[in-house]
Amino acid sequence: MMQLRQETYWLLPRNGRTYRVLPREQIKGQPIPTTWAGVGQARAKELGAVECHRDMVPPYHSIPAETDPWTVEEADGVRHYRLDMAMLVHDGEAENAALADSLRRQRDEKLKESDWAVLALERRIRLAGGTGDGVPSLEENLAQWDAYREALCTLPDSAGFPQEVQWPERPE
Incomplete structure (x- = not known):
């Protein structure tokens, strides 16, 4: 109730x-x-x-x-x-629209937060490019961040949105 x-x-x-x-x-x-x-x-x-x-x-x-x-x-x-x-x-339609707007704002915040991680990784890869030390693990980490960001971007297109949302796991 x-x-x-x-x-x-x-x-x-x-x-x-x-x-x-x-x-x-x-x-x-x-x-x-x-x-x-x-x-x-x-x-x-x-x-x-x-x-x-x-x-x-x-x-x-x-x-x-x-x-x-x-x-x-x-x-x-x-x-x-x-x-x-x-x-x-x-009015379930209006409630769903408001919920979808709220979830999109949360998604946008997560994308903004991930911008810094991606920029830092790209910089570290650029700086480490000449030495060959640790670049593969950095590139794998960058690929994880790219997959995470792609999952965030396609979240509104997922089945069940906005009632059922499965947030992607944030990389370390």
Whole structure:
């Protein structure tokens, strides 16, 4: 089951407006000038303010027209608006597109990181070219890096992308 984020707000009597926190607004009808914020949450509830917690619609979901997916429960002086996920429409295409964009950004970062390794290897091969010492192992390592970079570049074309991603193993 998906854990839903909640928003909390206050509903004040008579004006029907909502506030994220108790406002510094005068309470009408009080003998001494008093603000909602000044009386505290318990006294504000006694004076008719209602603390509300509402489940938020998760990303890539929408509410169909003329549908009210919330049920209202009151407990301990708090009004809870519970969201019925079965009444929402899930946009899997948009979710997959966002996931694919995120994976491409990760892939691009891995390619940037590998640029330095490849440049360093190419430089070492160039410098060691005249001596013959260690060049074959450096060239093998460079070939591993080339294969790694090629696998990163073709990752979006792999079967199951973006839901199933098998990241290539980074060479040492």
